[in-house]
Amino acid sequence: MHRRFVQSSLRGLSLLQVRHVKPVPFDAARDGIAEVYRELERDFGVLAPPIALHSPSYGPLAASWLMLRESMLVTGVAARTTKEAVAAAVSVANECPFCVRMHSAMLHSLAPGRDSAAIRDGRLELVADPAVRAVAGWVRDGAVRDTAAKTRFPFAVEQLPELLGSVVIMHYLNRMVNVFLGALPLPPGAPESSLRPVMRVLTWLLRSAARAEPKAGGTLGLLPAAPLPEDLSWAAASPQIAAAFARAAAAVEAAGRAALPDGVRALVLDTVERWDGRPPGLGRAWADAAVESRPAEERPAARLALLTALAAYTVDETVIDAARAAGADDEALVGITAWASLTAARRVGAWMHHPE
Helix, strand or coil, X not given: CHHHHHHHHHHHHHHHCCCCCCCCCHHHCCHHHHHHHHHHHHHHCCCCHHHHCCCCCHHHHHHHXXXXXXXXXXXXXXXXXXXXXXXXXXXXXXXXXXXXXXXXXXXXHHCCCCHHHHHHCCCHHHCCCHHHHHHHHHHHHHCCHHHHCCCCCCCCHHHHHHHHHHHHHHHHHHHHHHHHCCCCCCCCCCCHHHHHHHHHHHHHHHHHHHHCCCCCCCCHHHCCCCCCCHHHHHHCCCHHHHHHHHHHHHHHHHHHHHHCCHHHHHHHHHHXXXXXXXXXXXXXXXXXXXXXXXXXXXXXXXXXHHHHHHHHHHCCHHHHHHHHHCCCCHHHHHHHHHHHHHHHHXXXXXXXXXXC
């Protein structure tokens, strides 16, 4: 009962953290949205803002939850501590302070010591646990295409679907979080001094949910079955992870098609295909130049998609407002950014998957 009381008390605070779009309130949620919200509290521990921010568009909401749950939360062959190390290391690579703080705190709560701080600070040589150090190095090197090609899997191949799934969902969520959430897991205006007690409560809730060991495949019914795309073939050895990512990819693709013209999606796909994982350039001038090839009315959405895919930390109110002025509502904003984020995340996953 105490846990449920704390969860209900945090619902409003969680949704207050979302910027640029208005998430569906917990009490107003119906059908699939309500089901995702309930499952978040049951299996993740809290109405997590990185998932709830998707609620203006059901497909991306269910997709983000399926990918996160099946790859990171379900008990499998990879330890939860290893997955949290992956999540923290990906977040460091993507300059996502919200996710760095959350996942390094969760890692520390599961494995107390200095390793979480070493990953958070990018000092992998100070990580004492050799397995954690190896997987964090794999994540760091995998963020760039050239170094990823030279990096061997530092774990048993049976763990690949879970660990590469964790990489892909975190590359996805980091981008969405950088666009729609602030740097700290606090509502706007909350004093930074409140962060420590808030983090204690959050990690307690997350640990409590982890001990319940969510069952594999339990939420797949949120989205219809879909074929597994070739670039996600790394998931095939795990039926529930393959099903989650296949369904998620189809749902996000549908949202992208609804929100973006074919020409814009082609531009983003071509740009991401040529991207090597490094920052594309200083500021946003590179995106401004890239969208010049599109009609004027398409440029704001194209700019938002390109920036989200390759430099989400540069998306600000001016980028969002321009997309709104061109006709994007909350559902379209989530559709644009979800599609762009997953396009980039899938690209990273594909170049990190190079079977020996």
